[in-house]
Amino acid sequence: xxxxxxxxxxxxxxxxxxxxxxxxxxxxxxxxxxxxxxxxxxxxxxxxxxxxxxxxxxxxxxxxxxxxxxxxxxxxxxxxxxxxxxxxxxxxxxxxxxxxxxxxxxxxxxxxxxxxxxxxxxxxxxxxxxxxxxxxxxxxxxxxxxxxxxxxxxxxxxxxxxxxxxxxxxxxxxxxxxxxxxxxxxxxxxxxxxxxxxxxxxxxxxxxxxxxxxxxxxxxxxxxxxxxxxxxxxxxxxxxxxxxxxxxxxxxxxx
Amino acid sequence: xxxxxxxxxxxxxxxxxxxxxxxxxxxxxxxxxxxxxxxxxxxxxxxxxxxxxxxxxxxxxxxxxxxxxxxxxxxxxxxxxxxxxxxxxxxxxxxxxxxxxxxxxxxxxxxxxxxxxxxxxxxxxxxxxxxxxxxxxxxxxxxxxxxxxxxxxxxxxxxxxxxxxxxxxxxxxxxxxxxxxxxxxxxxxxxxxxxxxxxxxxxxxxxxxxxxxxxxxxxxxxxxxxxxxxxxxxxxxxxxxxxxxxxxxxxxxxxxxxxxxxxxxxxxxxxxxxxxxxxxxxxxxxxxxxxxxxxxxxxxxxxxxxxxxxxxxxxxxxxxxxxxxxxxxxxxxxxxxxxxxxxxxxxxxxxxxxxxxxxxxxxxxxxxxxxxxx
Numbered sequence: 040x041x042x043x044x045x046x047x048x049x050x051x052x053x054x055x056x057x058x059x060x061x062x063x064x065x066x067x068x069x070x071x072x073x074x075x076x077x078x079x080x081x082x083x084x085x086x087x088x089x090x091x092x093x094x095x096x097x098x099x100x101x102x103x104x105x106x107x108x109x110x111x112x113x114x115x116x117x118x119x120x121x122x123x124x125x126x127x128x129x130x131x132x133x134x135x136x137x138x139x140x141x142x143x144x145x146x147x148x149x150x151x152x153x154x155x156x157x158x159x160x161x162x163x164x165x166x167x168x169x170x171x172x173x174x175x176x177x178x179x180x181x182x183x184x185x186x187x188x189x190x191x192x193x194x195x196x197x198x199x200x201x202x203x204x205x206x207x208x209x210x211x212x213x214x215x216x217x218x219x220x221x222x223x224x225x226x227x228x229x230x231x232x233x234x235x236x237x238x239x240x241x242x243x244x245x246x247x248x249x250x251x252x253x254x255x256x257x258x259x260x261x262x263x264x265x266x267x268x269x270x271x272x273x274x275x276x277x278x279x280x281x282x283x284x285x286x287x288x289x290x291x292x293x294x
Numbered sequence: 295x296x297x298x299x300x301x302x303x304x305x306x307x308x309x310x311x312x313x314x315x316x317x318x319x320x321x322x323x324x325x326x327x328x329x330x331x332x333x334x335x336x337x338x339x340x341x342x343x344x345x346x347x348x349x350x351x352x353x354x355x356x357x358x359x360x361x362x363x364x365x366x367x368x369x370x371x372x373x374x375x376x377x378x379x380x381x382x383x384x385x386x387x388x389x390x391x392x393x394x395x396x397x398x399x400x401x402x403x404x405x406x407x408x409x410x411x412x413x414x415x416x417x418x419x420x421x422x423x424x425x426x427x428x429x430x431x432x433x434x435x436x437x438x439x440x441x442x443x444x445x446x447x448x449x450x451x452x453x454x455x456x457x458x459x460x461x462x463x464x465x466x467x468x469x470x471x472x473x474x475x476x477x478x479x480x481x482x483x484x485x486x487x488x489x490x491x492x493x494x495x496x497x498x499x500x501x502x503x504x505x506x507x508x509x510x511x512x513x514x515x516x517x518x519x520x521x522x523x524x525x526x527x528x529x530x531x532x533x534x535x536x537x538x539x540x541x542x543x544x545x546x547x548x549x550x551x552x553x554x555x556x557x558x559x560x561x562x563x564x565x566x567x568x569x570x571x572x573x574x575x576x577x578x579x580x581x582x583x584x585x586x587x588x589x590x591x592x593x594x595x596x597x598x599x600x601x602x603x604x605x606x607x608x609x610x611x612x613x614x615x616x617x618x619x620x621x622x623x624x625x626x627x628x629x630x631x632x633x634x635x636x637x638x639x640x641x642x643x644x645x646x647x648x649x650x651x652x653x654x655x656x657x658x659x660x661x662x663x664x665x666x667x668x
Contacts, residue, residue, distance in 0.1 A: 057364060057366075058363065058364020058365065058366060059364065059365065059653065060364070060365030060651045060652060060653055061648070061651075061653055062653070081660055081662065081663065082447075082657070082658055082659050082660050082663060083655070083657060083658060084657075085417075085447075085657055086660075108663070110659065110660070110663040110664075111663050111664075112545060112664075113665075115665060116662075116663060116664060116665045119662050119663075119665050120660075120662050120663055123660075123662045139544075139545040140544060140545065141513075141545070141546065141547035141586075142540065142544070142547075142586050143586075195361060195362055197361065244361065244364070247364050247365075248360050248361060248364050248365070
């Protein structure tokens, strides 16, 4: 079981809602994924409309909505967006995304830290999307972030864990859950993230643009479970030398 | 970093034309095999030598577009506020010397248009005017944005180039993006097509995206008007402009449009024709060079062409457009900027998208995200 800010999750696969061809395929995929935490871009929903199509398709007792601030460029804009999301979607939770770079959507560390400090003061449960920067993750933890969400590679790139070495440091040092977000392109990437000890992963593009999103969602569900199980079992150490079953120094034990 | 004007002067049209002619089939194959492609690769892909590779380009373009944008298509509509114009442009129905009735919408008329567009489902609106600073200057535009903003998620603008401080004022009022086409990057040809009016200043127009970038706009749309000059050379300059802007104003998003000259009241035939195949080649070349750039298609194009090209790289399109002021509420009058080609209703275009496995996206922004409120 994973706990973030006093909420427990049985599934360690978080999902997104962008890029699906229809709301129905989004709904079916989320169902197949078993996901209990689903991000929603504020830019895509009509918060003034209670019958918004996307929100209607996310209305499921298992699903918790995680509004994201995708589109903002500064801490100030992020705080406005989070406040609106809280009011409209009736949740304290927010995935903080501040990416002034519209090309690779890479997060701004300085504005993210500023916004986290402000939002935590206002009682939000803040999950910041950040580069795989171990020091920044510690600073966010100190600022009160409920979890940290470092990237594996740029959003939508399907490039996998290009930041592997730094993700390992983040996981080793963190006192809050680490959710690896962005860049996971195939189930084996998710399994690898879980094997190194991530608490959860967030996947969107790889599922949404698959030829068969529902089956791909299932595949990610299984990969996350397998990866977590492997991590929990304790992996054998990797060695560059052979470990013979009759070691050369075995005779010394008879001394 | 040098100014774009200086950069442009290093690439005279003859030099670009020669480079396009020199491209070989081997070079095209090498380019298409690359994982990432730069401006030189773009030139290779729009060359005549790349034409036989159109299907390969289309397949790759589709794949990249799906990965970056998913099965989504952004929909928007233009809202023509005025057809008054002090410029003479040889290709435009709003040209000063074109004796058509002139009209600038009043507040009441604007709100009538808003009502119809809202009824059609639009959330993204593009405000369009001619260039008549006395009647549709920055005060008129600021007022129009104030009126319109509460009713739409996203307000863009395609009007005369403005100064940086004027853009700053409109952005703080809620303006999200500005489209400004250079028409042609050929300095001499530009002079011929813009003999009178403020628009005749080539450099002021060329530097408009710089003023927008400095003003902190969210999105800039650029393009060249296809038909005035060699489309390949002009498209190379447009792509060069895109690359320059992306590096300099890195916080801004970019969109490319491909306006092909259309018939209009009192107009002339295009000097250079571009076939449908060539336009597809150009669209795919942009996508293969820049997987993230927004590629936009208007109702200037035919229903048949639009039905098929949606799968090849386009990410946003207009629908149900009227190009005369008051056209949505009052119906067709002879005040159009150009004749549209795809006359289907927005609902019919949305149905087409859905049938093709695409989600029509009506809303992809919220004023709250730029700290302004509806």
